[in-house]
Amino acid sequence: MRKHETAVFILPAGLLVCALLGVPMLMMARISLNHYDPMVLMVEALTAENYLRAVTDPYYQQVLMVTLGVALSSTVLTLLLAFPAAYWLSRMESRWKSTVTILTLFPLLVGNVVRSAGWIALLGNDGLINATLQEAGFIVGPLRLLYTPGAVIVGIVGVVLPYMVLTLSAVIEGIPRQVEEAAGNLGARPLTVFRRVVLPLATPGVVAGSVLVFILCMNAYATPVLLGGPQFQMMAPAVYDQFSRVSNWPFGAALAFILLIVTLLMTVVGSAALSRKYRAA
Amino acid sequence: MGTLSLQGLRKEYGQSVAVERVDIDVGEGELVSLLGPSGCGKTTTLRMVAGFIEPTEGRVVIAGQDVTKMPAYARQTGMVFQSYALFPHMTVAGNVGFGLEMRGVGRAERDRHIMEALKLVQLDHLSERLPRQLSGGQQQRVALARALVINPEVFLLDEPLSNLDAKLRAQVRGEIRALQQRLGLTTLLVTHDQEEALTMSDRLIVMEGGRVRQVGTAEELYENPADAFVADFVGRCNIVKGTIEGSAMRSESGSLLPCRMEGAPANASVLALRPERIAMQPGTDGSGLTARIGAVLYLGAQTEYQLDLDGTVLTAIRPTPQDNDALRHIKTGDTVNISWDPAAARLLPA
Ligand SMILES: Nc1ncnc2c1ncn2[C@@H]1O[C@H](COP(=O)(O)OP(=O)(O)O)[C@@H](O)[C@H]1O
Numbered sequence: 134m135r136k137h138e139t140a141v142f143i144l145p146a147g148l149l150v151c152a153l154l155g156v157p158m159l160m161m162a163r164i165s166l167n168h169y170d171p172m173v174l175m176v177e178a179l180t181a182e183n184y185l186r187a188v189t190d191p192y193y194q195q196v197l198m199v200t201l202g203v204a205l206s207s208t209v210l211t212l213l214l215a216f217p218a219a220y221w222l223s224r225m226e227s228r229w230k231s232t233v234t235i236l237t238l239f240p241l242l243v244g245n246v247v248r249s250a251g252w253i254a255l256l257g258n259d260g261l262i263n264a265t266l267q268e269a270g271f272i273v274g275p276l277r278l279l280y281t282p283g284a285v286i287v288g289i290v291g292v293v294l295p296y297m298v299l300t301l302s303a304v305i306e307g308i309p310r311q312v313e314e315a316a317g318n319l320g321a322r323p324l325t326v327f328r329r330v331v332l333p334l335a336t337p338g339v340v341a342g343s344v345l346v347f348i349l350c351m352n353a354y355a356t357p358v359l360l361g362g363p364q365f366q367m368m369a370p371a372v373y374d375q376f377s378r379v380s381n382w383p384f385g386a387a388l389a390f391i392l393l394i395v396t397l398l399m400t401v402v403g404s405a406a407l408s409r410k411y412r413a414a
Numbered sequence: 415m416g417t418l419s420l421q422g423l424r425k426e427y428g429q430s431v432a433v434e435r436v437d438i439d440v441g442e443g444e445l446v447s448l449l450g451p452s453g454c455g456k457t458t459t460l461r462m463v464a465g466f467i468e469p470t471e472g473r474v475v476i477a478g479q480d481v482t483k484m485p486a487y488a489r490q491t492g493m494v495f496q497s498y499a500l501f502p503h504m505t506v507a508g509n510v511g512f513g514l515e516m517r518g519v520g521r522a523e524r525d526r527h528i529m530e531a532l533k534l535v536q537l538d539h540l541s542e543r544l545p546r547q548l549s550g551g552q553q554q555r556v557a558l559a560r561a562l563v564i565n566p567e568v569f570l571l572d573e574p575l576s577n578l579d580a581k582l583r584a585q586v587r588g589e590i591r592a593l594q595q596r597l598g599l600t601t602l603l604v605t606h607d608q609e610e611a612l613t614m615s616d617r618l619i620v621m622e623g624g625r626v627r628q629v630g631t632a633e634e635l636y637e638n639p640a641d642a643f644v645a646d647f648v649g650r651c652n653i654v655k656g657t658i659e660g661s662a663m664r665s666e667s668g669s670l671l672p673c674r675m676e677g678a679p680a681n682a683s684v685l686a687l688r689p690e691r692i693a694m695q696p697g698t699d700g701s702g703l704t705a706r707i708g709a710v711l712y713l714g715a716q717t718e719y720q721l722d723l724d725g726t727v728l729t730a731i732r733p734t735p736q737d738n739d740a741l742r743h744i745k746t747g748d749t750v751n752i753s754w755d756p757a758a759a760r761l762l763p764a
Pocket residue numbers: 427431432450451452453454455456457458459
């Protein structure tokens with residue numbers, strides 16, 4: 134089949150993306166340039182005032198920084214946790230391999246909201262951990278576990294971990310075992326084999342997994358709202374607040390685009406840096 | 415270069431035994447090959463030498479030192495993998511220099527050794543290429559250079575030629591052997607290809623079902639196989655089952671085949687006869703054995719004949735007859751007289 138004939142295959146997906154993503158995005162872009170009036174809400178205009186406010190207002194600067202901080206630390210933590218698991222999974226030889234792979238997907242069956250509710254029951258002031266510790270007499274008052282950045286990061290990592298594990302193990306699977314053995318045969322200890330052979334060859338997986346996870350983290354909604362509490366703000370909930378609570382669509386749209394652009398920039402810069410670091414090893 | 419000694423090596427995988435009671439000694443500068451059909455435990459044995467798998471029982475001794483419990487990275491073995499296993503993200507020079515780097519050899523000295531090793535395999539002009547930019551034969555040479563540059567005590571080759579095409583295989587076979595002899599490399603070679611083993615080795619070890627069947631030089635194995643399996647696996651051989659009658663063997667289909675009685679083991683149950691030892695005369699004079707030609711396969715320098723002796727099928731291989739030779743015009747369906755020196759027909763255990 135020739136090239137322009139196979140192109141037909143991307144048509145359904147392409148149309149869907151255009152209709153459900155492209156069109157709303159264009160509308161949002163237009164809205165972000167409108168003016169907001171508390172009395173009449175949105176006024177047709179062509180102004181950059183929403184973007185200016187979003188980048189100069191210390192509150193929203195702070196929200197963006199918190200979002201970046203949470204997303205970056207969650208991504209790094211996820212990577213550190215997922216790599217050993219993915220390695221083990223992809224090097225597994227037993228007949229349980231496919232079962233374990235499916236088990237990896239299991240957490241995805243539990244939606245974010247349900248999962249976060251579970252975390253609340255675990256971490257809250259009257260939650261399982263505090264109750265147990267108090268019962269045992271280790272602490273007097275409850276520890277503050279819930280409504281902390283730590284709770285949000287742990288919660289997000291739990292959500293995105295399966296994506297990272299599966300992305301990484303698909304790539305590690307493609308690294309022949311003999312290549313690792315060859316390094317060992319030439320005198321490399323296990324850690325050196327990892328650093329000089331496995332990691333460089335797994336870089337495409339590290340990049341793909343990190344990009345995927347970073348994007349998911351930047352846009353996290355349910356977890357920061359439920360586990361971060363009212364004082365804790367990240368970008369996605371902030372965008373939603375502007376649209377639904379304040380009804381300031383232009384500002385909400387501007388915030389959304391800033392989130393999108395920052396995510397895109399970080400993704401491009403980060404993956405280029407990672408790829409360069411390990412390509413010529 | 416050192417010696418290699420495997421003592422009572424055994425490897426179990428759960429209930430099944432992959433390698434059992436393997437005793438092998440490889441002398442300094444000697445090339446010994448492990449020959450056997452697929453699944454007979456050759457790779458498992460080699461990997462126990464390299465240290466990738468731990469034997470269930472037995473010892474691995476390299477250069478006089480018991481290395482059975484030593485991790486692979488601490489053993490001085492140079493292995494060439496069947497798949498070559500080059501580092502795809504490193505250049506040819508990077509691949510070859512890796513082992514030196516692990517040994518803490520400095521930059522300048524490393525580069526010198528890398529170029530020496532690459533010259534040895536005639537690849538010094540490609541040192542900056544990546545493995546994927548090389549042909550299969552070139553990749554194989556890089557793998558050889560990479561294993562040799564670290565001056566290993568023993569050199570391990572796992573089916574080194576199986577990924578090359580037939581023509582290249584014969585050439586590389588000669589090159590590896592020449593290199594091995596020139597550098598005096600103590601080598602253990604694994605192969606399922608008998609021609610490879612026969613042409614390259616000082617000694618061969620025939621394995622089957624995880625056990626060693628026979629050890630010997632190519633000639634010893636070919637002329638004096640210990641059993642029917644070795645006779646059949648090393649070179650081609652007619653194996654005929656039957657019962658001994660006087661100084662001949664009565665085949666199951668009733669033909670009486672002359673054979674050598676002296677030296678025949680008590681448990682002998684088959685007759686082994688090399689195809690090139692069978693002589694043929696066209697026509698029948700009523701004496702000796704008569705066979706019908708079942709097929710004639712022209713192989714160029716040689717011709718192969720399928721002979722049917724009332725149901726017992728033998729294969730004969732003769733130099734292709736000249737124009738004036740009476741055998742020249744023999745064809746399928748003809749009847750011929752066949753004979754052989756009884757000393758060439760050995761009685762062996764199955
Ligand atoms: N990791 C393993 N687990 C279980 N059985 C194995 C394993 N590796 C090899 N075997 C078995 O051990 C036997 C010998 O294998 P191998 O040494 O690879 O044979 P060869 O190299 O002679 O073809 C085979 O029957 C094979 O199935």
